Amino acid sequence: MKLNVNLGELSLKNPVMPASGCFGFGKEFSEFYDLNQLGAIVIKAATGEPRYGNETPRVAETAAGMLNAIGLQNPGVDGIIERELPFLESLDTPVIANVAGSTIEEYVMVAEKLSNVSTIEAIELNISCPNVKEGGIQFGTDPEVAQELTKEIKRVSGKPLFVKLSPNVADIVGMAKAVEHAGADGLSMINTLTGMRIDPHTKKPILANGTGGLSGPAIKPVAIRMIHQVRQITDLPIIGMGGITTTEDILEFILAGADAIAVGTANFQDPLVCKNLIDQLPNTLRKYGYESLQEVREARCTQVSI
Amino acid sequence: MIQEQLEVCVNVEIAKDTFEMKLKGEMEQLVDQPGRFIHIKIGDGSFHMLRRPISIADVDKENHTITLVYKVTGKGTEWLSERVAGDKVDALGPGGQGFEITEVKNEKILVIGGGVGVPPLYHLTKELVENNDVTVILGFQSKEAVFYEKEFNQFGDRVQTLVVTDDGSYGEKGLVTDIASEFSQDSTRYFTCGPLPMLKAVKNQLVEIPGHISLEERMGCGIGACFACVCHSTNESGYVKVCKDGPVFSSNEVIL
Numbered sequence: 042m043k044l045n046v047n048l049g050e051l052s053l054k055n056p057v058m059p060a061s062g063c064f065g066f067g068k069e070f071s072e073f074y075d076l077n078q079l080g081a082i083v084i085k086a087a088t089g090e091p092r093y094g095n096e097t098p099r100v101a102e103t104a105a106g107m108l109n110a111i112g113l114q115n116p117g118v119d120g121i122i123e124r125e126l127p128f129l130e131s132l133d134t135p136v137i138a139n140v141a142g143s144t145i146e147e148y149v150m151v152a153e154k155l156s157n158v159s160t161i162e163a164i165e166l167n168i169s170c171p172n173v174k175e176g177g178i179q180f181g182t183d184p185e186v187a188q189e190l191t192k193e194i195k196r197v198s199g200k201p202l203f204v205k206l207s208p209n210v211a212d213i214v215g216m217a218k219a220v221e222h223a224g225a226d227g228l229s230m231i232n233t234l235t236g237m238r239i240d241p242h243t244k245k246p247i248l249a250n251g252t253g254g255l256s257g258p259a260i261k262p263v264a265i266r267m268i269h270q271v272r273q274i275t276d277l278p279i280i281g282m283g284g285i286t287t288t289e290d291i292l293e294f295i296l297a298g299a300d301a302i303a304v305g306t307a308n309f310q311d312p313l314v315c316k317n318l319i320d321q322l323p324n325t326l327r328k329y330g331y332e333s334l335q336e337v338r339e340a341r342c343t344q345v346s347i
Numbered sequence: 348m349i350q351e352q353l354e355v356c357v358n359v360e361i362a363k364d365t366f367e368m369k370l371k372g373e374m375e376q377l378v379d380q381p382g383r384f385i386h387i388k389i390g391d392g393s394f395h396m397l398r399r400p401i402s403i404a405d406v407d408k409e410n411h412t413i414t415l416v417y418k419v420t421g422k423g424t425e426w427l428s429e430r431v432a433g434d435k436v437d438a439l440g441p442g443g444q445g446f447e448i449t450e451v452k453n454e455k456i457l458v459i460g461g462g463v464g465v466p467p468l469y470h471l472t473k474e475l476v477e478n479n480d481v482t483v484i485l486g487f488q489s490k491e492a493v494f495y496e497k498e499f500n501q502f503g504d505r506v507q508t509l510v511v512t513d514d515g516s517y518g519e520k521g522l523v524t525d526i527a528s529e530f531s532q533d534s535t536r537y538f539t540c541g542p543l544p545m546l547k548a549v550k551n552q553l554v555e556i557p558g559h560i561s562l563e564e565r566m567g568c569g570i571g572a573c574f575a576c577v578c579h580s581t582n583e584s585g586y587v588k589v590c591k592d593g594p595v596f597s598s599n600e601v602i603l
Contacts, residue, residue, distance in 0.1 A: 100567050109567065
């Protein structure tokens with residue numbers, strides 16, 4: 042069965058990729074399977090300078106999900122280019138770089154540097170990380186700021202630009218429209234929902250950061266609803282994510298309007314999950330009467346107006 | 348590191364809320380040093396999204412089993428405690444770097460464990476005792492929490508095992524550091540695992556001799572990709588990953 046998919050200029054052999062932040066820079070997972078099997082790889086967020094991130098504990102379990110507050114820990118854009126990208130260079134699968142920053146200038150600098158590296162085939166703009174004090178989410182909750190930032194990145198980067206939207210907004214459609222207007226080539230949605238847990242013994246938050254981003258199957262219905270809403274108003278390619286664990290989940294995301302999908306938290310539970318989903322996807326599609334991925338996209342759910 | 352369905356052979360309570368589990372499979376053959384861990388999936392994973400990292404307490408080469416000793420602290424470990432012989436457990440492992448002891452010979456070693464930090468030190472002591480004299484100090488909250496004292500005593504004359512409890516209900520009353528100071532002069536090296544405040548106290552007390560510390564931290568992936576379980580370090584990058592670079596570190600490598 043043909044699983045290939047085009048996201049604008051970007052050609053993927055299948056629609057499955059790991060989500061940024063859940064796959065490091067790929068090396069660890071290459072011990073478990075050949076990364077060339079993936080549709081694409083989205084690497085951990087890059088910032089201008091190296092970041093340590095938040096104090097630990099940085100993860101907490103929730104019902105059917107988890108909270109994380111890593112805080113964009115990374116070796117900085119130069120460290121990533123120097124030490125992490127060479128490993129990915131020889132792969133026959135597109136590498137998408139996730140770009141973050143505290144200021145527009147930092148975002149632009151990081152995006153420009155990564156756009157100039159041949160290993161990187163697309164940029165994912167991280168305007169939705171809920172775990173950093175400066176940058177991150179405020180870029181993703183104000184449509185004007187998001188629009189401005191998208192424009193600036195497009196000015197310096199010739200690579201396809203996917204803007205990763207935050208679900209922590211009242212009007213997801215407005216955000217999508219704003220970044221499309223500014224020249225985004227695609228959307229990634231959704232990032233994590235801000236959440237919190239409190240330890241009944243200590244009466245304090247479990248995460249050192251206080252709050253964290255909720256991910257996992259618990260947020261899947263939110264992602265489906267938002268992708269469905271945004272699909273009504275745009276033809277931009279959408280990479281859907283939020284709690285995908287099974288091939289049925291993938292089917293549901295594509296029916297909602299996604300063109301490809303990213304797997305996040307499930308990689309922690311099973312390092313082989315992406316490979317297994319790719320292997321099992323044809324059977325699941327057949328089970329529901331589809332002969333190709335294209336047929337699923339054509340069968341997209343368009344009836345509900347929200 | 349592999350993913351394997353390990354078969355439960357034994358799973359019994361050996362102290363208050365503390366269970367000993369023996370798991371059979373091929374993974375045992377990959378355990379090349381004490382102090383490594385296995386990462387266990389809880390249930391079918393749909394409710395408990397995160398695996399539980401549990402340190403390896405012992406391996407049995409003849410029967411191909413790995414022994415774990417774990418404490419029930421929540422719903423996930425409670426599920427683990429309910430597994431019975433014949434059940435399968437989804438495990439990733441062996442993870443991380445353990446205690447590097449191939450060069451450690453003819454030394455006087457201090458092994459200091461606290462509570463659920465004791466298990467990996469059992470496997471360690473078993474290996475150390477072949478070439479070294481070992482003093483083991485084990486700290487527990489109270490008598491009902493004490494485990495493995497007899498097992499440590501079985502290692503023979505080259506191992507001396509001392510138990511302390513916080514409330515004095517068993518062994519000496521006090522903290523492991525109260526006793527460790529008596530041996531610090533004569534010891535050439537220490538190995539420790541336990542709660543963070545204990546590790547800090549041990550590190551601060553035994554500054555004169557080389558130390559090896561096994562850390563515990565909440566983990567995400569357990570394979571070094573997610574950066575959930577980092578610890579401040581004196582190395583160039585300023586951090587180490589507990590799951591991949593550790594859980595065992597040199598005492599001068601980590602900032603507790």
